[in-house]
Amino acid sequence: MTFRRLLSVALINVRRDRRGFLLSSLGVSIGVAAFVYFMGLGEGVARVVREEIFPVDTRHVKVVPQRLSLGSFLGGGVLDDEAVERLASLEGVARRYRKVELEVPGISQYDGDFFGRRVRMGVDIMGVGVDPDFVREDIADGYSFEDPGEDEWIARRQASPPDTTVPVVVSRRLLEIYNTTFAPARRLPRIDDAQLIGFKFPLTLGASYVARPGRMSRRTVMLEVVGVSDRSLLLGVTLPIETVQRWNAMAKEDPGEPDRYSAVVLVAEGQERASRLIPEVRAAGFEVDETEARLAEEAGSAVRMTAVVLSTLSFVILGLAAVSIGRAAYAHVAARTREVGVMRAVGARRVHVASIVLSESVLAGFVGGIAGLLLALVGAWTTDLLVASFVADFPFKPESFFVFPSWLPFAGFAAALLAAGVGALLPAVAAARLDPVKALAGGTR
Amino acid sequence: MIEASGVHKSFTDGSGMQRVLDGLELEVAKGEFVAILGESGSGKSTLLHLIGGLDSDFEGRIVVDGRSLRGLGDASLSRFRAETIGFVFQDFHLVPELSALENVALPGWFETAGGDAASLRARAVEILDMVGLEGKEHRRPDHLSGGERQRVAIARALFSKPKILLCDEPTGNLDAKTGREIIALFQRLGSGGITLLMVTHEARVAEAASRVLRLSRGKLHASGSAEGEASKVLLTDEASR
Ligand SMILES: Nc1ncnc2c1ncn2[C@@H]1O[C@H](COP(=O)(O)OP(=O)(O)O)[C@@H](O)[C@H]1O
Ligand SMILES: [Mg+2]
Numbered sequence: 026m027t028f029r030r031l032l033s034v035a036l037i038n039v040r041r042d043r044r045g046f047l048l049s050s051l052g053v054s055i056g057v058a059a060f061v062y063f064m065g066l067g068e069g070v071a072r073v074v075r076e077e078i079f080p081v082d083t084r085h086v087k088v089v090p091q092r093l094s095l096g097s098f099l100g101g102g103v104l105d106d107e108a109v110e111r112l113a114s115l116e117g118v119a120r121r122y123r124k125v126e127l128e129v130p131g132i133s134q135y136d137g138d139f140f141g142r143r144v145r146m147g148v149d150i151m152g153v154g155v156d157p158d159f160v161r162e163d164i165a166d167g168y169s170f171e172d173p174g175e176d177e178w179i180a181r182r183q184a185s186p187p188d189t190t191v192p193v194v195v196s197r198r199l200l201e202i203y204n205t206t207f208a209p210a211r212r213l214p215r216i217d218d219a220q221l222i223g224f225k226f227p228l229t230l231g232a233s234y235v236a237r238p239g240r241m242s243r244r245t246v247m248l249e250v251v252g253v254s255d256r257s258l259l260l261g262v263t264l265p266i267e268t269v270q271r272w273n274a275m276a277k278e279d280p281g282e283p284d285r286y287s288a289v290v291l292v293a294e295g296q297e298r299a300s301r302l303i304p305e306v307r308a309a310g311f312e313v314d315e316t317e318a319r320l321a322e323e324a325g326s327a328v329r330m331t332a333v334v335l336s337t338l339s340f341v342i343l344g345l346a347a348v349s350i351g352r353a354a355y356a357h358v359a360a361r362t363r364e365v366g367v368m369r370a371v372g373a374r375r376v377h378v379a380s381i382v383l384s385e386s387v388l389a390g391f392v393g394g395i396a397g398l399l400l401a402l403v404g405a406w407t408t409d410l411l412v413a414s415f416v417a418d419f420p421f422k423p424e425s426f427f428v429f430p431s432w433l434p435f436a437g438f439a440a441a442l443l444a445a446g447v448g449a450l451l452p453a454v455a456a457a458r459l460d461p462v463k464a465l466a467g468g469t470r
Numbered sequence: 471m472i473e474a475s476g477v478h479k480s481f482t483d484g485s486g487m488q489r490v491l492d493g494l495e496l497e498v499a500k501g502e503f504v505a506i507l508g509e510s511g512s513g514k515s516t517l518l519h520l521i522g523g524l525d526s527d528f529e530g531r532i533v534v535d536g537r538s539l540r541g542l543g544d545a546s547l548s549r550f551r552a553e554t555i556g557f558v559f560q561d562f563h564l565v566p567e568l569s570a571l572e573n574v575a576l577p578g579w580f581e582t583a584g585g586d587a588a589s590l591r592a593r594a595v596e597i598l599d600m601v602g603l604e605g606k607e608h609r610r611p612d613h614l615s616g617g618e619r620q621r622v623a624i625a626r627a628l629f630s631k632p633k634i635l636l637c638d639e640p641t642g643n644l645d646a647k648t649g650r651e652i653i654a655l656f657q658r659l660g661s662g663g664i665t666l667l668m669v670t671h672e673a674r675v676a677e678a679a680s681r682v683l684r685l686s687r688g689k690l691h692a693s694g695s696a697e698g699e700a701s702k703v704l705l706t707d708e709a710s711r
Contacts, residue, residue, distance in 0.1 A: 371580065
């Protein structure tokens with residue numbers, strides 16, 4: 026039997042029991058739809074986690090000084106210039122970005138217009154200095170992210186902001202949380218990246234609401250937002266490294282003390298190389314800060330686990346569909362026993378009989394599979410639409426909760442065919458095994 | 471064309487073993503029209519199933535068109551049935567949802583070297599014309615009379631141009647007049663060179679054959695005068711009801 030002839034026979038048989046065929050297809054389509062829908066949802070949410078909540082560059086290795094002071098006694102574990110260059114010269118390291126935490130306390134007292142609303146507030150500001158290249162890609166056009174030098178201080182009660190501002194980069198995640206949670210609750214306007222660029226606010230060093238201000242005398246500078254970045258400190262501002270080094274030096278007892286870094290990010294030539302760097306860094310007496318990567322991984326795997334659990338449900342549905350297809354096929358074989366006898370009498374082989382029974386069910390799987398894929402797409406589209414129009418904004422609310430990787434429709438379709446084929450296997454074998462003489466007698470002998 | 475010798479066939483069921491064919495001998499030449507008369511339960515259908523290759527589980531020797539059938543496997547038996555044999559049954563065994571045309575073309579589904587759908591249809595139309603059903607190709611069995619249904623079944627049996635037509639009580643479900651028409655059709659086919667083996671319990675029907683044999687106690691007996699034997703069979707048949 027050629028494939029075309031088998032197909033036309035299957036179509037003839039479908040025509041003979043349209044209702045049964047539709048029911049079989051429906052079962053499969055629900056199972057496939059559930060599978061594709063939940064897998065797509067899992068992938069979509071995992072994408073949000075990966076790209077927006079915890080955007081981790083897998084080529085980055087964040088090196089921090091050893092926490093145990095023992096290391097420093099032995100001469101290792103301190104991130105000074107010499108150590109940074111030693112780490113940067115490890116094989117496979119393409120670039121390195123240094124980071125220095127702002128050790129001087131600082132507050133921002135804001136009293137004025139905030140995007141069309143009058144705002145008064147004071148808050149402690151944390152800061153970190155980074156090599157400017159680290160956030161270069163996120164610096165807005167026309168702005169620079171360089172240490173302004175020495176003349177940034179503004180006098181108290183100065184009427185207008187000075188020309189010299191200190192560039193800062195703020196966290197995209199912070200902006201997202203502000204927009205979806207903080208702003209609606211406080212009736213503050215929402216702001217996007219573009220609006221925020223150029224926004225100026227003061228920073229008073231040597232002051233703190235929560236800690237002892239230290240021995241540094243108060244000075245105020247004007248900060249200006251020049252970029253919004255995933256790589257910025259979440260709760261605070263990211264500054265050029267030289268600025269932070271200068272400010273830290275002002276608070277030091279011995280200004281001649283060599284620079285120390287709070288972290289250095291090594292950029293490996295590839296992801297695989299990055300994972301091999303980690304033990305080398307440890308062997309050199311440093312620690313690797315994997316907090317971000319681990320958070321991302323944990324959140325990602327939690328999402329994926331949920332998706333897997335939900336798609337297990339879809340396998341249960343597919344299993345039930347397979348069982349119902351099997352029952353329908355058994356019923357067909359029972360109702361058409363004489364017909365099987367006739368087919369054998371006119372020359373059908375056992376495999377022909379089995380193929381005919383199978384092809385009818387697989388066709389139901391085929392149609393159900395396609396319907397299921399469409400159903401999943403429609404379901405995803407409807408979900409996105411409903412969430413967009415009826416669910417209040419929340420941080421990282423994506424435009425679509427779904428990502429359908431290219432393998433997914435194929436997997437869903439294959440699952441449909443498999444369920445149908447497996448379901449019809451036993452009835453097909455039973456039909457093929459029928460003795461032709463007994464089948465002609467209607468199976469009564 | 472058909473040679474059977476020393477054929478034994480028995481069935482075992484709950485009540486024990488029953489010998490149905492017991493040393494049966496038969497020889498049918500090419501182009502012959504042979505009728506086998508026998509009471510109900512005498513083993514007529516069983517014999518046709520063996521000769522037609524629907525059942526290869528027997529003892530003895532059956533050679534059809536040069537092929538020995540005993541113990542043949544599924545593939546060769548199916549091929550043998552497809553190429554050599556056409557079956558006609560008492561209750562037609564048509565597929566109710568298919569048109570006359572589709573029913574006739576059914577054997578084409580399984581032909582290894584069959585043509586495309588169009589050529590199968592053309593062949594089916596031609597054969598339906600031959601059995602006198604032109605214009606009724608697209609009717610379903612429930613829109614055909616009993617005689618027309620049997621003609622469709624005969625057309626289906628002829629579809630693959632078999633050498634032998636095996637007919638199991640082909641008039642059993644038809645009234646006398648329609649039965650005669652069907653027998654006339656067989657006679658016409660027989661003169662066309664096909665070998666016909668028909669089993670029946672009705673002597674009237676057997677008369678049309680070129681030779682009549684009687685099946686009883688598992689063996690075939692020549693029947694000198696078809697009429698005499700036939701009436702005997704009719705009587706016993708009547709009595710056995
Ligand atoms: N599959 C079977 N199992 C048991 N007994 C059978 C089977 N097929 C036929 N028989 C028995 O064999 C005998 C002959 O049957 P059959 O060939 O159908 O007779 P006929 O066609 O002459 O009426 C009957 O007694 C029947 O009960
Ligand atoms: Mg019979």
